[in-house]
Amino acid sequence: MxxxxxxxxxxxxxxxxxxxxxxxxxxxxxxxxxxxxxxxxxxxxxxxxxxxxxxxxxxxxxxxxxxxxxxxxxxxxxxxxxxxEVAGNETGGAIGLRVKNVIAVGSGKGGVGKSTMSASLAVGLKLAGARVGVMDADIYGPSIPHLFGVTGRPAIVEETGPDGKIIQRMDPIVANGVKIMSMGFLVGADDPVIVRGPILHRTIEQFLRMTAWGELDYLIIDLPPGTGDIALTLSQLLGLTGAIVVCTPQQLALLDAVKAINMFRKVKIPVLGLIENMSGEIFGRGGAQKKAAEMGVPFLGEVPIEAKIREYGDAGDIFGAFAAGSPAREALRNVCGQAALQIAKSLLETPKMPSLEIL
Ligand SMILES: Nc1ncnc2c1ncn2[C@@H]1O[C@H](COP(=O)(O)OP(=O)(O)O)[C@@H](O)[C@H]1O
Ligand SMILES: [Mg+2]
Structure with missing residues (x-):
């Protein structure tokens, strides 16, 4: 019946x-x-x-x-x-951002492939069809422009704000549809209005506010290593969807990853997951997955140590790492898919935190 x-x-x-x-x-x-x-x-x-x-x-x-x-x-x-349709909660409204999800990518220490993974996340999401931007917040070691093979000075554009006032903003530089903003575009620039000096959090805030990002599904932020203060600045400015932590399988890097996870938790930024980069023969593998399970953090996958990844990055062709025939393609796509899944999932689990008051 x-x-x-x-x-x-x-x-x-x-x-x-x-x-x-x-x-x-x-x-x-x-x-x-x-x-x-x-x-x-x-x-x-x-x-x-x-x-x-x-x-x-x-x-x-x-x-x-x-x-x-x-x-x-x-x-x-x-x-x-x-x-x-990308789920999101557009928490950047207070500073004029129309971005559904802002994702910070961090690590405890440098050299683990944080920028390479930030760029790869952007590429993977873009290739899937999403509207994507990358903000290079690694002010002192900007490498995002190099990975995408772009240079130049952002054009200043005038936009009309909600109150009818004219606002000056910088156009991001676009690489294959990914919108990019980086200190790398501005260093040496003689325009003192844009960057008033090495005041880190002020610069980050200006990057967020002054870039004409337009509407985005995902804005990926490549944080500097060991990023307590910048993470805090970001969480004060907008409701981050969460952070992704990159580490290598080495014990030392794993300990740093634990510190990074604890740091994000301390400033109440949800940890979306852990990526094990450069896994393979030399450093071993699997350590991050175990550590992620121990800490109750989603594991987003392993990316093998692969000379081709470095070559694509060095050549300014990070898109190439996703092309047919690239040995890292499947691993990178898997990580992007898992990250996208955790982003979507976290929106259901964590009621969005309103931006904190600036302390
Ligand atoms: N999976 C990988 N296999 C091989 N080389 C990699 C891999 N990931 C990153 N690299 C290389 O390691 C170096 C550091 O990567 P980078 O992304 O700049 O690290 P970070 O931003 O953490 O300092 C770069 O030369 C990069 O090309
Ligand atoms: Mg870097």
Whole structure:
């Protein structure tokens, strides 16, 4: 005795299907946009993903089919049509940012591949279709422009603010659709209005406020190593979606990663996950995954130590690391997918913190 096949009964049957990697009902998540039962038989679903980089699409399709088949063995084949809209909470409103998710990438120490991973996250999300920016907050060691192979001086543009006043902003420099702002574009510049000196948090604030980012799904911030004060500045300015910590498998770097995780926790920035970079023969592997589990932090994956990654970065072609034939492609795409998943998931779990008052 089965109930008749209708949009309502099908939706009811999908209520029990959990979105893989997120663990919540696809119906409760608002993912089911449309349900159709064409006269020729079968079921057509319109499903909206919370990120274009959702890494478990095949698993989701299978779970949706299974959910329907279980309730309605007579339903016939299920086809799924995917769309996406990045979930976010636009917490940068107070400083005029129209960015759905601001993600800080940090590490306890330098040289672990933090900038390479920041750039790779941006590239992976961009290639998936999202609108992405990268802010190079490593004021004293800016390497983002080099990784993307861009140079130049940002143009000053005039925008009309909400109060009708004219605001001057800097246009980010764009590399293959990724919007970039870095001190690397400004050093040597003689325009004292833009950067008033080595006052770190003031500079970060100006970068956020004065860059004409436009609307973005993800803004990735490459933090300087050992970044307590900058993380605090950021969390005072806007509600960060969270931080991603990069480490290498070496014990020493792992200890630094623990410090970085604790530091983010102390300033109440959710830790979205840990990436083990340069895993492989020389340094070993797997240490970060174990450490992440111990600390209750999602593990976003391993990126092997691979000369090609350094070569692409050195050549200013970080996009090349994602091209067909690049040996690191799958590992990098996996990390990006896992990061996108954790970003989407964290929005469901942590009620967004309003920006703290400036102390
Ligand atoms: N997975 C990797 N395999 C090989 N070389 C890497 C890898 N990740 C980063 N590198 C290289 O290591 C060096 C440091 O990386 P970088 O991203 O600048 O680190 P950080 O920003 O933490 O100082 C760079 O030369 C970079 O090309
Ligand atoms: Mg760096």
């Amino acid at each position: 089965t109930s008749p096949l209708s949009e309502t009964t099908l939706r009811e049957s999908l209520r029990r299907v959990l979105a893989p990697g997120i663990g919540r009902s696809v119906v409760d998540l608002g993912m089911i946009q449309s349900i159709q039962t064409p006269s020729g038989g079968g079921v057509e679903l319109g499903v909206r993903l919370p990120t274009p980089a959702y890494p478990l699409k095949n698993e989701l399709s299978a779970a949706l089919s299974a959910g329907i088949a279980q309730a309605f063995p007579q339903a016939g084949p299920v086809s799924v049509d995917y769309t996406w």
